[in-house]
Amino acid sequence: MNTFEQDMALARRIAQRAAEAGGRAMLVGGVVRDGLTGTPCKDIDLEVYGLTPKALRALLAELGEVVEKGASFGVYGLAHSNIDVAMPRRERRTGDRHTDFDVSVDPRLSFEAATMRRDFTVNAMMRDVLTGELVDLWGGQRDLEARVIRHVNDATFPEDALRVFRAAQFAARLEARIDPDTVGLCASMDVTGLSVERVFDELVKALLKARRPSLFFRALRDMDHLREYFPELGACVGVPQNPVYHPEGDVFEHTMLVLDCAAALRDRAQWPLGFMVSALLHDLGKAVATEIQPDGRITSYGHEVQGLPLCEAQLRRLTNQTKLIEYAKNMMWLHMRPNVLAQCRSKKKKTRQLFDMSLCPEDLILLSRADASGKTDAPYDEANEAFLRRRLEDYRRVMERPMVTGKDLVAAGLKPGPEFAALLERAKQLHFSGIDKKHALRQVLGEARSKP
Numbered sequence: 242m243n244t245f246e247q248d249m250a251l252a253r254r255i256a257q258r259a260a261e262a263g264g265r266a267m268l269v270g271g272v273v274r275d276g277l278t279g280t281p282c283k284d285i286d287l288e289v290y291g292l293t294p295k296a297l298r299a300l301l302a303e304l305g306e307v308v309e310k311g312a313s314f315g316v317y318g319l320a321h322s323n324i325d326v327a328m329p330r331r332e333r334r335t336g337d338r339h340t341d342f343d344v345s346v347d348p349r350l351s352f353e354a355a356t357m358r359r360d361f362t363v364n365a366m367m368r369d370v371l372t373g374e375l376v377d378l379w380g381g382q383r384d385l386e387a388r389v390i391r392h393v394n395d396a397t398f399p400e401d402a403l404r405v406f407r408a409a410q411f412a413a414r415l416e417a418r419i420d421p422d423t424v425g426l427c428a429s430m431d432v433t434g435l436s437v438e439r440v441f442d443e444l445v446k447a448l449l450k451a452r453r454p455s456l457f458f459r460a461l462r463d464m465d466h467l468r469e470y471f472p473e474l475g476a477c478v479g480v481p482q483n484p485v486y487h488p489e490g491d492v493f494e495h496t497m498l499v500l501d502c503a504a505a506l507r508d509r510a511q512w513p514l515g516f517m518v519s520a521l522l523h524d525l526g527k528a529v530a531t532e533i534q535p536d537g538r539i540t541s542y543g544h545e546v547q548g549l550p551l552c553e554a555q556l557r558r559l560t561n562q563t564k565l566i567e568y569a570k571n572m573m574w575l576h577m578r579p580n581v582l583a584q585c586r587s588k589k590k591k592t593r594q595l596f597d598m599s600l601c602p603e604d605l606i607l608l609s610r611a612d613a614s615g616k617t618d619a620p621y622d623e624a625n626e627a628f629l630r631r632r633l634e635d636y637r638r639v640m641e642r643p644m645v646t647g648k649d650l651v652a653a654g655l656k657p658g659p660e661f662a663a664l665l666e667r668a669k670q671l672h673f674s675g676i677d678k679k680h681a682l683r684q685v686l687g688e689a690r691s692k693p
Contacts (some may be wrong), residue, residue: 499615
């Protein structure tokens with residue numbers, strides 16, 4: 242795959258050819274924004290002014306294989322590169338769906354008219370590919386330096402409701418505040434017609450690219466837009482916790498702190514997206530399990546089980562990825578156990594059982610660390626993770642030793658049937674207790690044959 246430097250060299254070749262033909266190529270969007278902050282950027286977006294669609298396509302064909310990405314909208318790509326080449330265009334809203342736009346290409350469109358359709362000032366900057374001149378008509382550089390997310394135009398911004406979630410996503414990635422006028426405009430927008438795929442995409446960007454993904458959800462809360470796609474998470478707002486163990490505040494606040502702690506650990510995760518989603522949803526059950534006892538104590542007994550249907554409902558609203566849903570539910574179910582076992586330095590059988598139930602023990606350990614760290618006054622005890630890592634190594638060594646199998650039961654004269662699963666599970670628990678295969682098989686057979 243091409244490197245960014247190789248793609249930029251290709252972009253300069255495109256710009257040079259465009260200039261020779263009487264046009265002008267401008268870098269637009271993220272590549273300009275990220276260039277000003279020194280953030281690595283993978284994709285390059287170009288807008289070419291002054292050339293007809295036919296002339297632009299012919300120019301690109303001289304430099305490589307043209308990929309049609311929306312030829313009727315004047316959007317092309319070049320194979321084996323991360324470059325998209327577009328023409329300036331006008332857009333007019335024609336309906337309620339996100340695809341309901343009348344788009345027309347206009348090579349003679351002014352920079353002001355072209356950038357007016359952008360969402361935020363930080364995304365409305367342009368840079369001449371050949372000269373490096375920055376064209377910033379809306380104060381994007383100023384807002385970028387001040388870490389402010391501000392919409393470009395009152396009239397065009399509400400035409401795409403996804404911009405509500407993009408505002409929250411950029412607030413998280415840039416660690417920026419959203420301008421109050423933009424918050425107000427977003428709060429007035431109807432987001433119910435958005436495709437869940439587009440909302441999920443913005444969620445993933447916030448979870449995987451932001452150092453503080455909590456800002457995504459705090460922004461949505463400020464704009465009153467948790468309710469449409471994240472109602473289970475929204476239900477955690479105001480749910481109290483025992484201040485002895487959670488001085489940070491309600492369940493939503495704890496979740497936000499855990500999420501940011503998880504972001505600091507996600508590069509160590511086996512599945513970063515699954516890990517971050519699990520950190521986000523791990524305590525949903527407290528919204529239904531929390532009770533105030535007669536003596537005033539706040540409890541949430543069984544929240545890790547009561548939250549399972551809430552976890553599934555929340556994720557199915559956004560995605561049909563069964564693997565992600567099952568992973569997150571498994572993590573929710575087990576998330577409290579690693580810290581409990583580590584704090585009491587439990588026996589090996591208990592940790593072996595825990596890791597055997599986990600779909601991803603490595604990520605479960607990290608989640609337990611993030612959960613324990615998601616408080617305002619509790620530094621994490623590194624000895625707990627060290628203990629759990631040693632016990633995970635122990636579990637793996639134990640699993641490499643010979644175990645009783647279904648073939649062993651058949652060879653001993655038992656007929657396969659529904660009871661085999663229970664017998665094998667019994668043999669596994671004996672294995673976790675340190676009993677070797679020979680003696681485990683003998684005990685399982687004795688128990689099976691003693692039953693009427």
